[in-house]
Amino acid sequence: MTLTVHPPARGIGTLTLDSPPTRNALSAALVTDLTTALARAGQDDGVRAVVLTHTGSTFSAGADLRDPPDPKALLALLRGIVELPKPVVARVTGHVRAGGLGLLAACDIAVAADTSTYAFTEVRIGVAPAVISLPVLPRADPRALARYCLTGERLDAAEAVRTGLITAAGDDVDAVLEPVLDGLRRAAPGALAETKRLLTARVLETFDRDGAELTALTARLFAAADAREGMTAFLERRDPAWVL
Secondary structure: OOEEEEEEEOOEEEEEEOOHHHOOOEOHHHHHHHHHHHHHHHHOOOOOEEEEEEOOOEEEOOEOOOOOOOHHHHHHHHHHHHHOOOOEEEEEOOEEEOHHHHHHHHOOEEEEEOOOEEEOOHHHHOOOOOOOHHHHHHHOOHHHHHHHHHHOOEEEHHHHHHHOOOOEEEOOHHHHHHHHHHHHHHOOHHHHHHHHHHHHHHHHHHHHHHHHHHHHHHHHHHOOHHHHHHHHHHHOOOOOOOOO
16 A cells, blocks of 8 residues: 545545655555545545645655656646645655655645755756656745755755745644644635635646646656666665766
């Protein structure tokens, strides 16, 4: 099982990324399961909002290098989160890498433990954060993104909050999350949907404008020699050939 779907509790549906052995990497199966579960939550009148969380020490390590999702499927997942007529809240207690940051950026709110860490590691395996840039670029500080996307450096939770990659962090993630969920429960469902539509309009514009180009770029980069070397080096736990 890669995803656990929990029954709604006081209007909050919870989806748990549930593959600790793969560090919740975004495999083709997980992307499909998550896309389907989100669509069902969007149609469920008993769900006021969705919490996306995880088991294990990693929220998501990004694309599964052994079973990567089709770039178009990843695009559809991220768009589905942004378009869902109900707020999606990420609850993070571990580490987030590469494509996992695309999930966080697509969510409306992201709260995390202050021990969590973040990194855009794509350049270190020979690819680029292409598809995930669609939700990331409109949400986060551009100067910070220039540094962290180009270098692959790790950010701590405080820096992730400062740069806009997450909303808030604390030593007790559920204490941080409690007033958020309380506020969502107090909001009228129709008002939530319309407010989310207003807030995500510019993000969706980037999907409409650049989605096809960036899925093609992702496919091209993953098929290139740099990616083959970078992914092989990662799996073999060694530096790729280009490291000086």
